[in-house]
Amino acid sequence: MTDHRTLANAIRFLSIDAVQAANSGHPGAPMGMADVAEVLWRQVLRHNPRDPEWSNRDRFVLSNGHGSMLIYSLLHLTGYDVTIDDLRLFRQLNSRTPGHPEYGYTKGVETTTGPLGQGLANAVGMALAERTLAAQFNREQFPIVDHNTFCFAGDGCLMEGVSHEVCSLAGTLGLGKLIVFYDDNGISIDGDIRGWFSDDTPARFESYGWQVIREVDGHDALEVETALKTARKDKLRPTLICCRTVIGFGSPNLAGSEKTHGAPLGDAEIQATREAMGWTNPPFDIPEDIRNAWDAKTEGARVQGAWNQLFAGYRGRYPELASEFERRVRGDLPGDALRALDRAIADTQAESPKIATRKASQNAIKVIARLFPEMFGGSADLGHSNLTVWPDHQVNSVDNPSGNYVHYGVREFGMCAIMNGIALHGGLLPFGGTFLIFMEYARNAVRMAALMKQRIVYVFTHDSIGLGEDGPTHQPVEQLASLRSTPGLDIWRPCDATETLVAWKEALSFKGPSALALSRQGLANQARDQQQVADIARGGYVLMKETGDLELILIATGSEVELVMAAAAALGAGVRVVSMPSTSRFDQQDSDYREAVLPANCTKRVAVEAGHPDGWYKYVGLNGSVIGMRTFGESGPGSEVMRHFGFTVDHIVATATAQ
Numbered sequence: 001m002t003d004h005r006t007l008a009n010a011i012r013f014l015s016i017d018a019v020q021a022a023n024s025g026h027p028g029a030p031m032g033m034a035d036v037a038e039v040l041w042r043q044v045l046r047h048n049p050r051d052p053e054w055s056n057r058d059r060f061v062l063s064n065g066h067g068s069m070l071i072y073s074l075l076h077l078t079g080y081d082v083t084i085d086d087l088r089l090f091r092q093l094n095s096r097t098p099g100h101p102e103y104g105y106t107k108g109v110e111t112t113t114g115p116l117g118q119g120l121a122n123a124v125g126m127a128l129a130e131r132t133l134a135a136q137f138n139r140e141q142f143p144i145v146d147h148n149t150f151c152f153a154g155d156g157c158l159m160e161g162v163s164h165e166v167c168s169l170a171g172t173l174g175l176g177k178l179i180v181f182y183d184d185n186g187i188s189i190d191g192d193i194r195g196w197f198s199d200d201t202p203a204r205f206e207s208y209g210w211q212v213i214r215e216v217d218g219h220d221a222l223e224v225e226t227a228l229k230t231a232r233k234d235k236l237r238p239t240l241i242c243c244r245t246v247i248g249f250g251s252p253n254l255a256g257s258e259k260t261h262g263a264p265l266g267d268a269e270i271q272a273t274r275e276a277m278g279w280t281n282p283p284f285d286i287p288e289d290i291r292n293a294w295d296a297k298t299e300g301a302r303v304q305g306a307w308n309q310l311f312a313g314y315r316g317r318y319p320e321l322a323s324e325f326e327r328r329v330r331g332d333l334p335g336d337a338l339r340a341l342d343r344a345i346a347d348t349q350a351e352s353p354k355i356a357t358r359k360a361s362q363n364a365i366k367v368i369a370r371l372f373p374e375m376f377g378g379s380a381d382l383g384h385s386n387l388t389v390w391p392d393h394q395v396n397s398v399d400n401p402s403g404n405y406v407h408y409g410v411r412e413f414g415m416c417a418i419m420n421g422i423a424l425h426g427g428l429l430p431f432g433g434t435f436l437i438f439m440e441y442a443r444n445a446v447r448m449a450a451l452m453k454q455r456i457v458y459v460f461t462h463d464s465i466g467l468g469e470d471g472p473t474h475q476p477v478e479q480l481a482s483l484r485s486t487p488g489l490d491i492w493r494p495c496d497a498t499e500t501l502v503a504w505k506e507a508l509s510f511k512g513p514s515a516l517a518l519s520r521q522g523l524a525n526q527a528r529d530q531q532q533v534a535d536i537a538r539g540g541y542v543l544m545k546e547t548g549d550l551e552l553i554l555i556a557t558g559s560e561v562e563l564v565m566a567a568a569a570a571l572g573a574g575v576r577v578v579s580m581p582s583t584s585r586f587d588q589q590d591s592d593y594r595e596a597v598l599p600a601n602c603t604k605r606v607a608v609e610a611g612h613p614d615g616w617y618k619y620v621g622l623n624g625s626v627i628g629m630r631t632f633g634e635s636g637p638g639s640e641v642m643r644h645f646g647f648t649v650d651h652i653v654a655t656a657t658a659q
């Protein structure tokens, strides 16, 4: 009884019964893709359910994440730590089977999906990471990095613009081990897609340089198997396998209808489906023979065992490379390298160069790239503005697959979503640049990095109206406030070269994404003693202590710090300057420290930042003043625009005096 269809039906019924039990969810996609999944997971996927973190496992991404019961069923059936009770708890609070697959909650889920198109982008990142690491670490007869990245994507993923960005790049980069299955069912939530999605998808992907396998019957195991063979043979091009499928396949009255997309089938239709498919088992009951046929634990142990042997041989031949590989996969940063960064910070403070913080960031990258070979840089076509390039960076390409720098092209969202995939894959530490304003194109990928706690560094330059002539389209106003509202994201807006280097160091050790907001214009380096240099990492610290009794606190970030320093000098005794490069970091300090920096009994306070003011009232209080941006910017030379909006010593002095 363990024919392909019966095995696939195990997925179908686990999915429809779990959705029914939760009284919410998406049965249509798992029912439609069950036959494809059965062939991929039982015949091709190399993985070990007992060790979901094995570095050389094939990656599987369900980009159409609403079909989450498909992956939960697969993980359960093949032997991962997803029990039948977990499936019964589908979509319940604190369960391991949340509504959409969530990285970190369910072993075997490689990335959080649900925002359509981004899973596909993550898969591109994983495939790029795999190829890069293979080129960096594999040696003759020792292919220790050698796995595929498989992805399921639906109409929604392919309608999303980000799919264009990342699939275009994947074609150019020739990511031959990326294999995407298109769930071509002609249906999305609003119904028959011909009214809103009439692209020639195969031709579109061919134009990207992909191998496209057209017209595969997604319900015919043999056709799927043959397509997979063809896909894997082509090592130079990614492959799109276009699977014609029926959404809700098996449901006698609802198959092919959008009604199966996002609602339980209902008891009567489930019963009718059981009868039509000859599935006599009660809900959540999988017969022994079907269970055995799905169980991948023995085969998983075998394939990983073979790899372990290969790696043992590699270690014998290349002991240093082997331990470096293991370190990279673990994501550990070498302690001596971190100490070397501390020396660079001290040197920078001693030199105190007057440079733009984007330039200071480039200086930091130069040092960091030498110390940490996992650094994997890039920019969305602004490398020479973001200064993400460094003298001996190597451009990653088909001809140079070990390169540590990617030209992402003008694809901010694609870049950030790909970086999520790279970080999730492991072994590389991605950073990428664009203008702070165009972070908004990538906004949801930044949010996903925070949600998944992935270590990624964003080099967001041209961080305020101070960028000048390019005008209000390019001048960020509300972006810092927006980024600061994302939980789990560290934001740094350093005021000079020393703070920039500290921000980079902190970003490297933070278990999550960090955004660096950097100036286009040159900024004076501030004087600091050793304690002050050490306190930068606390996010906010006293940069200039008052003389005599404390009467007024001036708080600033980035380019506005030098202004408040000058204002403090003009105001005279009793004025303290607090530099606050990272509010997110400062908020995590204990109350004693925060009180020492911002004593509660001093209520005369002014915050100055060329960004949206609202967030600053929690530091200055309702009676404090904030000099910020309440409108869009203006086109003109940076210093004039700054003056126009009141970012002058005189205006700060007047505001403080009026307090």
Ligand SMILES: Cc1ncc(C[n+]2csc(CCOP(=O)(O)OP(=O)(O)O)c2C)c(N)n1
Binding pocket: 028, 029, 064, 066, 114, 115, 116, 117, 153, 154, 155, 156, 157, 160, 183, 185, 187, 188, 189, 247, 261
């Ligand atoms: C970025 C984004 N926009 C909108 C949604 C809401 N949404 C979830 S599924 C879906 C339709 C997807 O259609 P398709 O991929 O064809 O899935 P199918 O109905 O075939 O399962 C939409 C609009 C989403 N999850 N992500």
Ligand SMILES: [Mg+2]
Binding pocket: 154, 155, 156, 183, 184, 185, 186, 187, 188
């Ligand atoms: Mg569809």
